[in-house]
Amino acid sequence: MSRIISPSLLSANFGNLDADLDMLNLSAAEWVHLDIMDGRFVPNISFGFPVIKAVKARTQKVMDVHLMIVEPDLYVEKFCQAGAQVLTVHVEACTHLHRTLQNIKSLGMKAGVALNPHTPISSVEEVATLADMFLIMSVNPGFGGQKFIENSLDKIRRLKQMLTEKGSNALIQVDGGVGAGNAAALFEAGADVLVAGNAVFSAEDPQKMIETLLKA
Numbered sequence: 001m002s003r004i005i006s007p008s009l010l011s012a013n014f015g016n017l018d019a020d021l022d023m024l025n026l027s028a029a030e031w032v033h034l035d036i037m038d039g040r041f042v043p044n045i046s047f048g049f050p051v052i053k054a055v056k057a058r059t060q061k062v063m064d065v066h067l068m069i070v071e072p073d074l075y076v077e078k079f080c081q082a083g084a085q086v087l088t089v090h091v092e093a094c095t096h097l098h099r100t101l102q103n104i105k106s107l108g109m110k111a112g113v114a115l116n117p118h119t120p121i122s123s124v125e126e127v128a129t130l131a132d133m134f135l136i137m138s139v140n141p142g143f144g145g146q147k148f149i150e151n152s153l154d155k156i157r158r159l160k161q162m163l164t165e166k167g168s169n170a171l172i173q174v175d176g177g178v179g180a181g182n183a184a185a186l187f188e189a190g191a192d193v194l195v196a197g198n199a200v201f202s203a204e205d206p207q208k209m210i211e212t213l214l215k216a
């Protein structure tokens, strides 16, 4: 089991992203999380390629890109060129998930699969050993700063068990409502990567909050 913190830029200051990226460069976070929203898969629009490229140019962290978009296959190569190193698609948005994951991996990126809160673990059983990471959404995707859905803890435990049974080494990532109050329980349940937006960027001392989450 690994412990990685991936701060979500959705809660960063887009008027001065470099300052937040420099702060993260000095922090214990290994990854940086970029939320891409298209206004169709989720009821919100975030940012696209010019911003991703600007982040790539400044950050020293692993570029963890979370696609909340329909038809992600159309853009896999462009996200790779923009600097994505981990590329996560939603199972609900992929008709041919197996092919999409193969495509992501063939371009040299790590392939992640995200599950909305209502989506059962069984929907990804057949790709247990193909995906490099599974993302359990612990809020309904679209916005930062939402309340953690408690059922997610049990879902992580069940996912962990399924992956163990299948002999998969895939990482488990959790995204939404993560903070100092639930980080320990999430790691204990089997999470490897914690995404945190609001908790990190609204903290008085974001670097200290990242340490707190890591050592929870």
Ligand code: DX5
Binding pocket: 008, 010, 011, 033, 035, 066, 139, 140, 141, 142, 143, 144, 145, 146, 175, 176, 177, 178, 195, 196, 197, 198, 199
């Ligand atoms: C939600 C995004 C999250 C979000 C998390 O749709 O996928 O990454 O930024 O934000 P917090 O940590 O504030 O819940």
Ligand code: ZN
Binding pocket: 008, 033, 034, 035, 066, 175, 195
């Ligand atoms: Zn996300």
